[in-house]
Amino acid sequence: MRCQICRGKASVEVRQHHAAFCPLCFVQYFLKQVKRNIQAHKMFSSSEPLLLVVSGGKDSLSLWDALLHLGYNVTALHLDLGIPGYSDRSRDACSAFATEKGADLRIISVKEEFGVSIPELAKRTRRVPCAVCGRVKRYLFNRYAVEGGFTTVVTGHNLDDEVAALLGNLLHWQTGYLARQHPHLPSTHPKLAKRVKPLYTLTERECLAYALIQRIPFLAEECPHAEGATTILYKEALNHIEEASPGTKLAFMKGFLKHKDIFRVVEEDVKLRECTLCGQVTTEGICAICRLRERAGAVVQG
Ligand code: Q46
Numbered sequence: 001m002r003c004q005i006c007r008g009k010a011s012v013e014v015r016q017h018h019a020a021f022c023p024l025c026f027v028q029y030f031l032k033q034v035k036r037n038i039q040a041h042k043m044f045s046s047s048e049p050l051l052l053v054v055s056g057g058k059d060s061l062s063l064w065d066a067l068l069h070l071g072y073n074v075t076a077l078h079l080d081l082g083i084p085g086y087s088d089r090s091r092d093a094c095s096a097f098a099t100e101k102g103a104d105l106r107i108i109s110v111k112e113e114f115g116v117s118i119p120e121l122a123k124r125t126r127r128v129p130c131a132v133c134g135r136v137k138r139y140l141f142n143r144y145a146v147e148g149g150f151t152t153v154v155t156g157h158n159l160d161d162e163v164a165a166l167l168g169n170l171l172h173w174q175t176g177y178l179a180r181q182h183p184h185l186p187s188t189h190p191k192l193a194k195r196v197k198p199l200y201t202l203t204e205r206e207c208l209a210y211a212l213i214q215r216i217p218f219l220a221e222e223c224p225h226a227e228g229a230t231t232i233l234y235k236e237a238l239n240h241i242e243e244a245s246p247g248t249k250l251a252f253m254k255g256f257l258k259h260k261d262i263f264r265v266v267e268e269d270v271k272l273r274e275c276t277l278c279g280q281v282t283t284e285g286i287c288a289i290c291r292l293r294e295r296a297g298a299v300v301q302g
């Protein structure tokens with residue numbers, strides 16, 4: 001196999017594009033894809049202050065590396081979820097990367113913000129950890145961005161994440177979620193930061209290849225609560241289809257974005273207001289997080 005750019009020995013195959021690259025040209029290809037996604041969806045300009053959410057895994061650290069290489073004004077935010085063992089290792093991976101690159105990393109913890117960790121909050125509210133975790137993360141990332149003057153929250157969701165979510169939303173006809181699924185969600189309220197996903201066309205395999213070639217010290221371990229999640233089942237099903245028909249995932253994603261206006265009517269029905277307790281944006285009088293706090297009876301800060 002020859003690199004399609006320099007004709008040297010190729011070591012990374014990108015089957016969805018029927019292409020192969022040597023390590024150096026793959027890095028250039030990856031950076032170009034990221035930049036193209038940012039520009040194609042007018043995600044942000046090079047001077048805008050970005051808040052990149054980092055977990056310590058290959059996707060978010062690869063994106064951090066790519067944004068630094070491309071010269072964007074990026075600050076990373078890591079949220080310590082308080083999951084025994086895993087959270088310490090996640091935080092250490094983020095810190096190691098920040099130290100190595102001299103990059104700006106902020107760390108906040110669920111326990112400091114809510115008085116209890118994610119597992120404890122889930123236990124007290126009798127919910128599964130992921131249901132609580134997803135909401136808490138969105139709430140805290142948005143609040144940190146708006147209060148810190150960041151215009152944009154950037155996340156490392158890749159193509160596999162996006163098509164798994166899309167399949168799940170379609171299987172359950174979650175029309176509200178389908179209306180809001182997009183690599184660039186603009187701000188619709190002064191207290192809501194714009195949310196963008198520059199990796200949405202790059203597969204998990206491509207992110208892994210980039211992280212390995214760039215020698216990024218990422219945490220390979222998955223969160224213990226991810227086990228058994230339905231998104232894993234959807235990812236496996238999509239991997240089977242992709243194996244037999246390379247390019248299906250990308251075509252699925254792009255086709256959805258092309259036809260997504262079908263769901264717009266539902267989106268416009270949603271009315272935004274400010275939570276009477278914490279002031280953050282919600283569609284109800286009291287936001288889901290404040291209701292969660294009340295149920296948990298936790299020591300909280302508003
Ligand atoms: S971190 Fe949180 Fe994930 Fe762990 S508890 Fe579930 S949602 S699996 S991305």
Ligand code: ZN
Nearest residue numbers: 275278287290
């Ligand atoms: Zn609230």
